[in-house]
Amino acid sequence: MEEGRHERSDGPPPASEDPLGGQRGHEVPSVGAAMSWWNPADIGFAVRSKLADLGYGAKLFLRLLVRGARSLQRFGLVRDQIHFLGNYSLAIIAVSGLFVGFVLGLQMYYALQRYGSSEALGLLVALSLVRELGPVVAALLFTGRAGTSLTAEIGLMKAGEQLSAMEMMAVDPVQRILAPRFWAGVITMPLLAAVFSAVGIMGGYVVGVLMLGVDPGAFWGQMQGGVDVWRDVGNGVIKSIVFGFTVTFIALLQGYEAQPTPEGVSRATTRTVVMASLSVLGLDFLLTAMMFSI
């Protein structure tokens, strides 16, 4: 992020227009000016830039929510993106879910066996996956698989002047390009998290019941008795919806804000992975803390 800011500050004046058609609210400092962190003016400029970035991001988020909701009326566009984001992420989500389920089965069995309660394996695997690992790991995988492709796609469209061309055709790229992708991401994320958890539980079953000999009746029975639809599954679904908003928005913002050059798009893609992954983990902690306190 810092590198991006430096580059934007020190580079030549922007040759391409802001696709939002608005001013960013912070002017570019003189060419070649070196930033120093002990100079009050530079600190002030950096703070203003960050605030302007935040404001810009918030404005885009609102536009996606308000105007983007209209794109749901043309559901064909959203459906295509759900197919693109969801179907193509399905393989990595399912395979990862299976292996995470295997590992959970092994590790939990090892721990529970010490206390003679290995029949609770099903419950523990299911709770871990549904409450925590399903939404979080699926969101991290979604960031790597779909988020990066969204950023690169939007960034390259910008570099190829496709977004400008669309604007000149009096078509709003936020509504036509960004919004369907945004809503598709929001819809897809909980579905992928559910697939991850379901496949993970199957993985736990394979290892726990078929390989290590846990009683299948106890495995499923304890799970059925101990997993609450609202408190456990519901919390997981809420988390994955929040992650869907977060990851998709960060990916789109980074692509839309990318410098229209090969290096700019590559930096934006990296920033998507870093920012979305950290946001997912940070938000997960906050959401978990809030959900325990309710």
Added chain:
Amino acid sequence: MPEKVPGFFIEMESAAPPPHPFVEFRDVSFGYGARAILGGVSFAVPRGKVTALMGASGGGKTTVLRLIGGQQRAQRGEVLFDGQDVGRFDAAGLYKARRRMGMLFQFGALFTDMSVFDNVAFPLREHTQLSEALVRDIVLMKLDAVGLRGARDLMPSEVSGGMARRVALARAIALDPDLVMYDEPFAGLDPISLGTAARLIRQLNDTLGLTSIVVSHDLEETFRIADHVIILANGGIAAQGTPAEVRESADPLVHQFVNALPDGPVHFHYPVVGIEEDFGNGGGQA
């Protein structure tokens, strides 16, 4: 001249065009950051003509197109599009005005995930409620006008640079705009494609009754098709008039440009400190 159809021509004659030019710049200034691009520029683009904008690279030609399209706003002065100030439009007004403009980007800016056909159909599908059958007919007519009816099923990655620009031209005229802006339509084209592109610009302007603005570096082709030439340099207008008038201009800047001289009023060197300061009086290190 085809035989006149009375009713048609009476209607044409009675609908006299408004007196003001189609696009007019009044004392427009614009810059990126601290770098000034245009400083108090005034000119008019006459209705129904092909106007060429020429000048050195970085001289503000593309900026002029962006100002007309409302992608940038003038810092001072007025940019009038059919009598209305583009800088005062709100988002809805700007989009309404843009529906009367077509723009051809330097490398076409085709949507790479759509076929040639869908690219040309895009503005029609976005802005009209026409049936798919009618969209098909219009798209094929537009593609026929640029000679690419047979390329409808190709993807942008499968067409050459010259063809991509022709597809983009078909897309730019899909909604029958009043104004078409061409940003470097000849850059990087082979002589055949270049001649084709130039002919098309002239033909479409005349047959569709457009107003065209062509930003170009190609002197010969541009002078051949333009009715009016404006040469921008150093943030102002160095010369304007018919191609013949510009060629005969005594202005040293125009002389440099028309004769492709490396140095003159447009400097060869980017602004820099004196050579002594960089290399010293006694030369560099041994």
